[in-house]
Amino acid sequence: MSNLTLDGAVLLFKALGNKARLQILNSLHSGDKNVSELCSSTGLDQARVSHELKCLVVCGLVNYRREGRYIVYAVNRDTILPIMKAAEEHVRRYYDRLTSCSIISDARSVRINELRI
Helix, strand or coil: CHHHHHHHHHHHHHHCCCHHHHHHHHHHHCCCCHHHHHHHCCCCCCHHHHHHHHHHCCCCCCCEECCCEEEEEEEEECHHHHHHHHHHHHHHHHHHHHHHHHHHHHHHHCCCHCCCC
């Protein structure tokens, strides 16, 4: 990887390294949704969903389209969906190691069922 690619990968993983954003991506994995539907499926309030969607759209993780008076969001299936699937597989294989890593020790507070993508 070039330095530019490495720097971009760091930014990508920062964008993915937020539980609220992962909840939104997980919800969009099952189908396209508007903000109201995302609030219902994630349990997050409207302001938080809108804030996190801005990041996800700007970073290219989520696409959107207008349907009447609604904006409907969709996960980027070409690039982000494969990453989500790879993350799920990695967590399945290495969950114990992830939770035992003292460098990322806050992972210990996350339950395996919350990580399902």
